[in-house]
Every structure is written in structure tokens, then in C-alpha cells.
Amino acid sequence: MAAISVAGKAARPTTHEGRLWRKVRQNLTAHGFLFGALLCFGFFTWYPMVREVVMSFQKTKRGKTSWVGLDNIDQLLQDPAFWQAWRNTLLFTLLALVLGFAVPFFVAVLLNELRHAKSYLRILVYLPVMMPPVASVLLFKYFYDPDFGLFNSILRALHLPTSAWLNSPDTAMLSVVIASTWMNMGGATLIYLAALQGIPGELYEAAELDGAGLWRRVWHVTIPQTRLILSLLLLLQVVATMQVFVEPFLLTGGNGPQGSTTTVVYLVYQYAFNFNNYGAASALGLIMLVVLAGFSALYVRLSRKAD
Amino acid sequence: MSRTGLVRRSVVVAVAAGMSMSLAACGSSGGTGGGDGAAKGSGSATLDPAAKVTVSVDCQPPVTKAAERKQWDQDVAAFGKLYPNVTIKSKDASPCEEAAPFTAQLKGKTQTDVFYTYFTDLNQVLDADGAEDISAYVNETTVPALKDIDPSVLATLKDGGKLYGLPTSNYKMGLLYNRKLFKQAGLDPEKPPATWAEIRESAKKIAALGNGVNGYGEYSATNQGGWHYTAELYGLGGKMVSDDGKKAAFNTAEGKQVLQNLYDMRWTDNTMGAAQSLKWPDLMTQMAADKLGMYVGAPDDITYMVQTLKGDYEAYGMGPMPGAKAALLGGNDYMFKKGSSPDQIKAGIAWINFKYLTLGKGQFDYARTKTDGLPVGLPQPFFFTGASLAADNKAKAASATVPVQNYAPYLAVAVPGKTEPANAQQIYKVLDNPVSAVLTDRNADVAKLLADAETQVNQVLASLQ
Numbered sequence: 001m002a003a004i005s006v007a008g009k010a011a012r013p014t015t016h017e018g019r020l021w022r023k024v025r026q027n028l029t030a031h032g033f034l035f036g037a038l039l040c041f042g043f044f045t046w047y048p049m050v051r052e053v054v055m056s057f058q059k060t061k062r063g064k065t066s067w068v069g070l071d072n073i074d075q076l077l078q079d080p081a082f083w084q085a086w087r088n089t090l091l092f093t094l095l096a097l098v099l100g101f102a103v104p105f106f107v108a109v110l111l112n113e114l115r116h117a118k119s120y121l122r123i124l125v126y127l128p129v130m131m132p133p134v135a136s137v138l139l140f141k142y143f144y145d146p147d148f149g150l151f152n153s154i155l156r157a158l159h160l161p162t163s164a165w166l167n168s169p170d171t172a173m174l175s176v177v178i179a180s181t182w183m184n185m186g187g188a189t190l191i192y193l194a195a196l197q198g199i200p201g202e203l204y205e206a207a208e209l210d211g212a213g214l215w216r217r218v219w220h221v222t223i224p225q226t227r228l229i230l231s232l233l234l235l236l237q238v239v240a241t242m243q244v245f246v247e248p249f250l251l252t253g254g255n256g257p258q259g260s261t262t263t264v265v266y267l268v269y270q271y272a273f274n275f276n277n278y279g280a281a282s283a284l285g286l287i288m289l290v291v292l293a294g295f296s297a298l299y300v301r302l303s304r305k306a307d
Numbered sequence: 308m309s310r311t312g313l314v315r316r317s318v319v320v321a322v323a324a325g326m327s328m329s330l331a332a333c334g335s336s337g338g339t340g341g342g343d344g345a346a347k348g349s350g351s352a353t354l355d356p357a358a359k360v361t362v363s364v365d366c367q368p369p370v371t372k373a374a375e376r377k378q379w380d381q382d383v384a385a386f387g388k389l390y391p392n393v394t395i396k397s398k399d400a401s402p403c404e405e406a407a408p409f410t411a412q413l414k415g416k417t418q419t420d421v422f423y424t425y426f427t428d429l430n431q432v433l434d435a436d437g438a439e440d441i442s443a444y445v446n447e448t449t450v451p452a453l454k455d456i457d458p459s460v461l462a463t464l465k466d467g468g469k470l471y472g473l474p475t476s477n478y479k480m481g482l483l484y485n486r487k488l489f490k491q492a493g494l495d496p497e498k499p500p501a502t503w504a505e506i507r508e509s510a511k512k513i514a515a516l517g518n519g520v521n522g523y524g525e526y527s528a529t530n531q532g533g534w535h536y537t538a539e540l541y542g543l544g545g546k547m548v549s550d551d552g553k554k555a556a557f558n559t560a561e562g563k564q565v566l567q568n569l570y571d572m573r574w575t576d577n578t579m580g581a582a583q584s585l586k587w588p589d590l591m592t593q594m595a596a597d598k599l600g601m602y603v604g605a606p607d608d609i610t611y612m613v614q615t616l617k618g619d620y621e622a623y624g625m626g627p628m629p630g631a632k633a634a635l636l637g638g639n640d641y642m643f644k645k646g647s648s649p650d651q652i653k654a655g656i657a658w659i660n661f662k663y664l665t666l667g668k669g670q671f672d673y674a675r676t677k678t679d680g681l682p683v684g685l686p687q688p689f690f691f692t693g694a695s696l697a698a699d700n701k702a703k704a705a706s707a708t709v710p711v712q713n714y715a716p717y718l719a720v721a722v723p724g725k726t727e728p729a730n731a732q733q734i735y736k737v738l739d740n741p742v743s744a745v746l747t748d749r750n751a752d753v754a755k756l757l758a759d760a761e762t763q764v765n766q767v768l769a770s771l772q
Contacts, residue, residue, distance in 0.1 A: 063436020063645075075770040080763055081736070146581035147519060167583045168747055253528030253586040257747035258740050273406040274530060274732040276431040278414075 072283035108192035126186035354653035367397035455695035477638025478605035499626030513600035522578035532742030533735025544632035636724035673706035
């Protein structure tokens with residue numbers, strides 16, 4: 001048996017390396033493309049990540065880079081802004097989920113239920129996403145102006161107490177979240193709408209035959225049917241909102257009144273570009289990476305379940 | 308060597324020698340020439356006129372600033388006539404420096420051979436090992452006006468006794484005010500307030516004009532709250548850190564006074580408006596719209612308000628820093644990329660000297676500036692002293708296109724310049740908090756805010772040791 005086998009394959013390579021080489025030669029073009037993509041990923045994505053991890057444990061002073069162990073993390077832990085940034089980021093995430101998750105879902109359900117003008121309204125809802133963030137921010141800065149802004153003008157007209165909006169540590173973060181929700185709602189709404197449209201129509205018909213109104217249809221059909229997709233989007237939104245930077249940076253200059261809108265990513269930016277402390281910036285990025293990796297692992301588990 | 312080659316070489320040497328003599332005579336660029344005999348690597352030697360050298364320089368004005376661009380190109384051409392063997396490779400840049408790209412350039416070692424920086428960048432540049440020590444190349448031959456450059460300005464470009472850059476412009480903070488609003492409020496625009504008590508009184512009268520006009524304005528975001536706190540503390544004679552730089556030194560009566568002034572104007576006098584968390588250029592925008600009476604700033608804010616925000620030169624005046632004990636100074640300079648050859652450094656110094664440090668030339672060619680429709684007469688740059696300062700003021704007044712008398716109160720008081728503390732941005736970030744607190748929280752406790760900031764700055768400074 002062994003002799004036949006040897007004789008039969010004498011002319012062809014039998015080792016693992018040989019087979020691999022043969023496969024590579026057969027798919028040379030594909031491997032060429034793959035190599036290019038891997039090179040790009042390696043250079044622009046993986047290498048910076050590895051460098052970030054390395055730099056987290058280094059310090060550069062007068063051109064000399066030295067290993068400092070956990071000193072950078074120690075420095076971060078001593079910085080009161082570190083804890084404040086985490087508190088602010090978690091607050092933003094929480095508020096963004098309450099508003100940024102619920103409002104687009106609600107709008108998507110409404111759009112899904114509509115019989116007329118659906119496309120028109122869909123465009124209207126998506127419109128803010130197409131606006132450049134800076135333009136949206138300028139708009140909201142005007143809305144929020146405590147003296148002449150639109151919001152306080154409306155409140156005054158209704159004889160209601162006005163708010164300091166971005167000018168008070170108590171309301172600054174909520175104001176950022178409201179603006180952010182408005183700016184990003186269109187994209188989330190469309191995703192929810194796509195998920196809603198995947199629900200078989202018979203289920204709604206059956207529910208309607210049973211006399212279910214809008215709220216019962218949402219509660220008993222829409223939410224159970226989209227539960228998994230909603231969980232995935234929720235996790236994605238958590239990961240995205242925890243990396244918030246643009247909105248507070250543009251609306252309040254990053255810190256906000258008494259540091260009330262300083263987020264973790266803004267603090268990374270400050271350490272890197274204001275303080276030129278790449279070590280601490282990298283260490284903070286690494287901590288962020290670990291936290292987000294936890295959420296991502298959860299996402300992967302859920303997406304497997306969804307498959 | 309062939310006969311033709313010998314002749315050509317002789318001509319080159321003769322032209323070089325003649326040129327260097329004429330340069331020495333006019334004293335504009337100090338090219339005493341060393342000819343072939345000059346030691347190439349010697350720092351004290353001036354640029355060898357025969358040496359072929361190319362230097363890249365950034366901060367060439369963008370095409371959108373037509374007049375400035377034209378002047379730059381003219382200066383490059385004129386410099387090329389003086390130094391035919393030097394090629395200036397200009398790099399268009401607007402703005403000249405932005406924190407994120409600048410940091411990336413230093414990290415990637417991609418800055419130009421002669422690169423633009425702010426006075427506050429020295430530590431960052433040295434930490435990135437980005438600049439050459441030019442001490443040996445800068446002397447009264449290469450930079451004839453050297454003796455008249457304010458030592459406090461040069462000090463900002465020194466580390467460990469070594470010089471790393473040459474200044475091109477600078478400023479001292481003072482009190483900017485809107486003369487139009489002063490007149491409307493019945494105040495004398497020729498006599499701006501000089502103390503915080505006077506500022507409070509003036510602010511009340513200006514705010515009483517109503518129609519959304521604020522008496523006084525202050526930044527409190529993006530580290531600018533801390534920056535202005537420092538300026539105002541210096542004005543009162545305080546300091547931010549101890550002499551050895553290891554401890555915070557602002558939790559003093561002067562430090563409290565700075566915050567208390569702001570608190571009182573915001574909440575007791577109600578002269579600062581409700582919109583706070585302001586950052587550059589918010590105050591300029593307000594003043595250019597005639598909605599703000601006063602704020603602490605630098606003379607080049609006036610240029611920004613007129614050129615960018617379409618304000619009016621006649622409308623703005625400048626007084627000395629309130630308190631006048633010291634004025635925070637800042638400015639711009641050029642440094643020389645680490646690894647540059649001695650000839651590149653010498654050529655770079657010659658260019659900076661020609662463009663920025665020679666009276667009557669480059670940026671000091673006021674007649675040309677006037678012809679080109681650019682402002683002449685603003686009290687900036689501010690780095691000359693002695694004979695150079697006198698000559699500059701005279702030349703400036705002769706070609707003035709802006710109302711120089713509006714800045715007379717600022718120039719009349721000789722307030723000493725004081726540099727920013729080391730690691731300024733980290734300290735400013737901490738001080739943003741108390742400044743924004745007194746402007747956004749009616750219940751702000753000045754003493755506690757300052758004590759907390761002191762603890763935090765001490766932590767920051769300890770982590771940087």
C-alpha cells in the first residue's frame with residue numbers, strides 16, 4: 001500500500017509546503033490582490049495598533065525614547081480629567097442610547113407604518129446626515145445661544161424658564177447629545193427601517209385580525225422580530241458613542257463648562273496634540289481599546305447567534 | 308583644471324568676494340564671505356557665497372493672500388540676487404502651524420529645513436529631537452540687529468543656554484477695546500482703563516448700552532481660559548509656577564483676584580453676557596460686530612478683526628495689560644531641522660535675517676506694505692529694543708495706514724514681557740476649569756476652585772519631572 005502510494009505520487013510534491021506553493025501558483029492573481037490588501041491593512045491598521053501598544057509603555061524626552069512600564073497609566077490615573085472624561089463619556093453613551101437609540105427607532109416605526117409620502121419623509125429624516133457636521137454644529141450653536149438662541153426664544157414665548165444649554169455644566173452634555181442625535185438620526189433610522197421591513201407582513205396582518213393596535217403590534221411583533229438586530233445595533237451604537245469626539249469638540253471646544261463635555265477621545269487628542277505626550281495618549285487609547293474590545297466581543301457573540 | 312575652468316572659477320570667486328563685500332557694507336545680511344577658504348563646518352563662519360545650497364522654508368503665504376504672497380516671492384527673488392547659490396524652496400502653508408499636523412510632521416521628521424513654530428513649541432520640538440542648536444551660527448555678523456532683540460524673546464528660544472530659533476514676530480498682551488462703544492457709553496477712548504476696578508466700571512457703562520452689548524469678554528475653553536488667566540495673573544504681578552518649575556504658584560491673593568474679577572463681572576455686574584465657554588476667535592467676532600467692549604488680547608487680533616471679520620481699524624484701540632506689572636508675551640519664530648547641514652543652517656539664518664530681522668527689508672519694508680494695501684502701524688512685532696526699536700517706530704509712523712494713535716496708551720507704558728510657563732498647555736487645561744466655573748456657576752467658590760487647580764497642577768508637574 002505504501003509502495004503504491006509512493007510510486008503514484010512520485011512526480012508531485014507531497015509536503016505541506018509543496019501543496020501550499022502549488023495553491024499559491026494556481027491562484028497567483030488572487031494572492032497578489034490579497035497581498036496588496038494585507039499590506040495596506042498591515043501598514044495602516046495593524047502597525048499603528050501595535051505601535052500604540054508599544055508607545056503606551058514608553059516616554060520620549062529630548063529625542064530619547066525610554067521604557068517606563070506603567071508610568072503612563074499611573075499618570076493618567078492621577079489626572080482628575082481622566083475620571084471626569086470617563087464619567088462624561090458614559091453619561092454621553094447613556095444619554096445617546098436613550099435619545100439616539102429610542103428616537104430613531106420610534107421614527108422608523110412611524111415611517112414603516114405610514115401608507116403615504118414614505119419616500120419623501122425618509123429623505124427628510126436623512127437630510128441632516130448629509131449636512132456637513134460643522135454646518136450642523138453652527139446651526140445648533142445658534143439654537144443654543146442663551147440670549148438670542150431659537151430654543152430660549154421659544155421657551156420665553158411660552159413663558160417657560162430658559163436654559164443655559166451649552167453654557168452650564170448641568171446641561172452642556174445633554175445639549176451635545178440632542179445635537180448629536182439630530183445630526184446622526186437619519187442613518188440609524190434607515191437601518192432600523194430596513195430591519196423593520198424584513199418582518200413578514202403576515203405577522204402584522206394576523207395581529208391586526210386579532211385586533212391589535214399600533215402599540216400592541218410594535219410590542220408583540222416589531223420588537224420581538226427585530227430583537228437581535230436591535231441588540232446588534234445597540235452594541236454598535238455603544239461602541240460608536242463611546243468614541244464621541246466631533247460633537248463636543250465643535251460645540252463646546254472639547255472641555256465644555258468646567259470640563260463637563262470632556263470625553264475620553266478628546267482627552268486622547270489633548271494628550272497627543274496639546275501636551276505632546278504620546279505615551280499617555282497611547283495608554284489612554286489602549287485602555288479605551290480594552291473597554292471597546294469587551295463590547296466588540298459581545299457583538300461578535302450576538303452576531304454569531306444572529307447567523 | 309582646464310583654462311576655461313580656471314577662468315570660470317576665478318570669476319566666481321571674484322563675484323563672490325565682491326558680493327560679500329557689498330553685503331558687509333550694507334550690513335543687511337552679514338555675508339562677509341569666507342570664499343573657499345571658509346571652514347564649511349565652522350559654526351561661527353558666515354555662509355560661503357560659493358556654496359550651492361537649497362533650503363526648504365514653510366509658511367509661504369497662500370495664493371488667497373495675494374499681497375503677502377507677492378511680497379514673499381519678491382523677497383525670495385531679492386534674496387536670490389544676494390545669494391545666487393542659495394535656493395529657497397517655499398512651502399505654501401495656511402495656517403502656518405496647526406497642532407495635529409505639526410505634531411505629525413515632527414514625529415515623521417517631515418518638517419521643512421527651516422520651519423515655522425510658535426514660541427511655546429520649543430519643548431515639543433526638542434522632545435522630538437527636531438531642531439538644530441544654532442547658537443554658534445548666530446552672531447552680530449549674521450544677524451546685525453541681534454543686540455537689539457529683546458532678551459526675553461530670545462530666552463523663549465533657548466534651552467540649556469543653547470539657541471534653537473530666530474524670532475519673526477511677537478506680541479505682548481494688552482487690553483483691546485472698542486472705541487466706538489466707548490464713545491457711545493460716554494467713556495474716553497483715549498484713556499482706556501488700566502486697573503480691574505476701572506475695567507469693571509467701564510464694562511458696566513458699556514453693557515448699559517443694551518442691544519446685546521457686553522462690557523467685557525473672556526475665553527474659557529480649549530485651554531484658552533488658562534492662557535488668559537495666566538496673562539491676567541502676570542498683569543497683577545503673580546506667577547504661575549515656582550522658579551524651579553516644580554510647583555504651582557498661582558494660589559495667591561493675585562490669583563484669587565483674577566477669578567473674583569471675572570466672577571463679579573459675570574454675576575454681580577452682569578456685564579459679560581450669558582454665552583460663555585468661548586474660545587478663539589469668539590471674542591474677536593463679538594468685538595468686530597460691535598457687541599463687545601473690552602477683552603485681553605494681542606495686537607494682531609486687530610488685523611484679524613479687520614481683514615477677516617471686516618471690522619474697521621478706527622474702531623479699535625489698545626491699552627496696556629491691566630495691572631501693568633508684566634505682560635504675557637508670545638510669538639512666532641523659525642527653527643532649523645535636525646540634521647541640516649551647516650550651509651543649510653547658515654543659508655536659513657541669512658534668509659530669516661533678510662526677510663524678518665532687517666529694518667527696511669522684508670517685513671519691515673513699510674513703504675511696500677503700504678503700497679500693497681496691507682496695514683502699517685500696528686504695534687507688532689515687538690521684539691526690538693534700543694536703536695532698532697526707535698528706527699522701526701519712526702519708519703512705521705512714516706508709512707502708517709492705521710491710526711497709530713489708537714495704540715498710544717499700549718505703547719506708552721513699558722510693561723515687561725513675561726514668557727509662558729513650561730508645559731503651558733497642561734497647566735492651561737487645568738486652569739480652564741476655574742475660569743469656566745466662575746463664568747458658568749453662580750455658586751462658584753473661588754478659593755476652593757483655586758485650591759483644587761493648585762493640587763491638579765502640582766500633580767501634572769510631578770508627573771512631568
